[in-house]
Amino acid sequence: MPQIIDGKAVSAQIKEELKEKVAARKASGKGSICLAVIQVGSDPASTVYVGNKKKACAYIGIDSLSYELPESTTQEELLALIGTL
Numbered sequence: 001m002p003q004i005i006d007g008k009a010v011s012a013q014i015k016e017e018l019k020e021k022v023a024a025r026k027a028s029g030k031g032s033i034c035l036a037v038i039q040v041g042s043d044p045a046s047t048v049y050v051g052n053k054k055k056a057c058a059y060i061g062i063d064s065l066s067y068e069l070p071e072s073t074t075q076e077e078l079l080a081l082i083g084t085l
Contacts, residue, residue: 015060022061034063036085040078041071 026032035057037050050066057064067081 015056019060026061032061032063034065036065036067038067038069038078038081040069040073042068 022033035053037053039046039050054064054066065085069078069081
């Protein structure tokens with residue numbers, strides 16, 4: 001029998017669980033967690049997606065780094081940034 005899942009409720013529950021785990025990790029001295037996002041170009045949908053990831057990271061206590069690169073970025077430049085990260 002099919003079951004309807006409330007995606008927003010599931011998302012909220014997962015975020016709360018992650019928030020607790022991140023706080024426990026920091027309290028244990030294991031250090032922080034960081035999400036790095038590299039966006040090449042200025043696609044509006046991608047910009048919204050990245051913004052939502054930043055908000056989620058801030059909420060659960062994860063650091064986030066965001067790199068917005070121009071569309072003219074070369075593969076070598078992108079790989080250099082990835083190597084640095």
